[in-house]
Amino acid sequence: MKNLIALLAFGLLTFASYAALSVEGTYQGKNLYVQNPMDDEGFGYCATKVTVNGDIMPGGTSVGAFEIDFALFNIEIGEPVFIVIEHHDGCKPKILNPEVLLPRSTFNVINMEISPDGKLKWTTKDEQGKLPFIVEQYRWNKWVSVGEVQGKGGGAENSYEFTISPHSGENTVRIVQIDHSGTKRPSKEVKFTSTVPAISKKPAKVKDEIKFEAGGQPIETRYEIYDAYGNIVKKGVGSSVNCTNLLRGVYYINFDNVNEKFIKN
Secondary structure, X not given: OHHHHHHHHHHHHHHOOEXXXXXXXXXXXXXXXXXXXXXXXXXXXXXXXXXXOOEEOOOOOOOOEEEEOHHHHOOOOOOEEEEEEEEXXXXXXXXXXXXXXXXXXXXXXXXXXEOOOOEEEEEEEOXXXXXXXXXXXXXXXXXXXXXXXXXXXXXXXXXXXXXXXXXXXXXXXXXXXXXXXXXXXXXXXXXXXXXXXXXXXXXXXXXXXXXXXXXXXXXXXEEEEEEOOOOEEEEEEEOEXXXXXXXXXXXEEEEOOEEEEEEEX
8 A cells, every 4th residue: 555655656746747937137126026827737826936046935826916025035126136936837927027127227427527538437326237338429410339338236336437539629428328128328428628639531532542640640530431321331440441342422421520521433
């Protein structure tokens, strides 16, 4: 009889099949909500156990929907979380609002300054998530992304540096973050007047190459070239641009802090 019971128990363990659904992110002050269907046998609910950072969630999962309350685990805003929902195979719980664990742009700039040679420094606080800072420079009548610095996150003060390539005259710079909402969140602007001389290009009618000069000497500058339909065909930083592969016609070029039209022969 004992052997028969043991055999039946072994059979139940063998045929019982389980799976796990996991999600991770950063606690942003909001709880997760889980839709919990019936299991494939129709005798109970799909989820069997929930753990948060390895700790079992109290209260059980024997309901059609439940809330994962992070306050039960003494988790602070900005802390990483890893949730595992164990469930029967053949069914699957659904997390209804996983976006609440994605980092949001919450930074506040305490100080931001830039030197005449283009060294940007800024200090922030209240960064709940580790989002990159995009450094933007205003030139050619638009904001141009010139670099990126990874954010550190956390509630403490964080300091950052980035060196831009100044153009001649007055330069305007800012930092921005874009979180899961897709909204660009900018800082205040900082300005400085550079010592870079005004840059010119030659020749007026281009055959093979465009050269950038200041005071008769080659000089590097950031540039963009567009065709007559507004499509960008070349961009980069340099003292010259190879144009041999451009078709004949009208083009527009942005360089230094000016816009010009040129003809490719």
